[in-house]
Amino acid sequence: MSNVLYSIFPSENFIDLGLYQYGWEQCDPAHSFGPAARNHYLFHYVISGTGTLTAENSRRESVTYNVKSGQGFMLFPHQICTYIADSELPWEYTWLEFDGLKVKEFIETAGLTMNTPIYRPRHKDIAQQMTYEMLYIANHSQESPLHLIGHLYLFLDYLAKSNSSPIQTQGNRMRDFYIKEALSFIEQNFQNDISVEDIAAFCNLNRSYFGKIFRDTVGKSPQEFLISYRISKAGELLKMTSLSIADIGNAVGYPNQLHFSRAFKNVYGVSPRAWRYEQQEKME
Template sequence: MCEGTVSLDETTIGREHDAMPRIEGFAGERINVLARPLMREALGLPVTSRLLVTDCGYFPAAADHLRSRTEGSPQAIVIVCADGAGWCRLPSGRYDVETGQALVIPAGVPHSYGAAGDLPWTIWWLHLGGADVAELVGAVLAGTERPVVRVGDLYQAVSLVEDALGRMERDDSVRSRQAAAGSAWHLLALLAADRTGAPASRSDAIQQAQQYLREHLATRISVAELAALAQLSPSHFAALFRRATGTGVLQYQTRLRMSRARELLDTTDQPIAEIARALGYADPFYFSRQFRSVHGVSPSDYRVQHKG
């Protein structure tokens, strides 16, 4: 069962943090569940027999999110907390989950978890099956009973889950399943490496934010989102970002987009409207104004001048 479902025994968990079980979804959520016949097929094929993403999703500000599995899950569960906070309860005890941490639960371990009542978490999550999962999860948890681990590079962890989810949303082909498995394997390896790594410095956080922006050119990303991933207040993050780059976040992202636009104009024959869409601009006229503000000429004039 995927994360969006609620079982009857969650009413007792709801009393644990003064919340009621939530039946409907969360505004802006994304969920993908691999059909179980396809899951069984994938577990017999190369690559995905070793590691398979069976369910994945994104829950923003998931107030009243509760989940309980008295027999555990057939798959391992990885939940990356990108903002807010949550909690989990395992046979070994109760644990808090904070921004910049991941909750990792091996297959078959009874558990309950949910969002904090005062500051509900925003999470990116995966359910994982396959022959290598137990060993990978064991490397992340290092034999301890504590299921909460630090995420050294939250931007990258979120990007990896987002990539797996995007692949699964695209279609349920063998290729998409294999690509999602690659992202999931990378995530688990990253979490295992983070177990002994030092916390990221503030300069690291800004560099990671810049890389995150480069990898998400088609998405308008707010200062608040980047600050949450860096575990800083928006005002502090904005000041650090401007000090490091000489400009604000939105202006920096616009420059990245226009640099990519120039590259596409130089190297392809794509129509300008198509380039605009690829960079997240629904209105090609607005895109052209942005391009002119950065490069001093319109996209069409730039292309003519370059080819001339």
């Protein structure tokens, strides 16, 4: 039996929560990775063994942590880190690399930050359910993308529940209400000429305060989120319909085709026409 499972997720069309790569490994003694930085969030759960993680904190200072079985560690986007399995009792771990517009909120609920990256679950029974979801994903790469994303949501739910406290949950309740209201407004009105001021007004909040709690929760400014949401919807229309580029731009809130093409390229790196062609090539 191989001592490693490794898979790359086949689709990147999930904007709220996306999976990138995942797997399981029984590490060799002193096996190491890094120093390197990831583009997305990467969570390791240690099933057995021990090792060390050296990672930057929010002040870009390198801090070393010992991580053993029953614990885990979160790596953050663009954070330089190195992790090394013990030379006598090396790690067996499973991992998921993921990202999305709602990920930052889940991770903060679990109490994980660049300054506190080590996962030490408060509730062992829920941590076991979380581990099951991670291993399920690692062992079912043949399942559909939507199926795997469903299990990724369950993983994040168990991650947050296994390490959250009642005080944390109660303290975030009002902020979460405003963010849900804002997201609902965007989902229902993204195709119209709406601004950040309109979203803040709908929530009955000061624009500055609304922008702060939105970025703190979602990890993007309201304007960045609105653009990402519109472009993700445009991607769906480009892939699933034969509508013209101009019609699709208009349908997602960009009546000016030049502005739409520029915004699309800023997100995907290519023009809408080139992206549609690439997707058609993949489906043939």
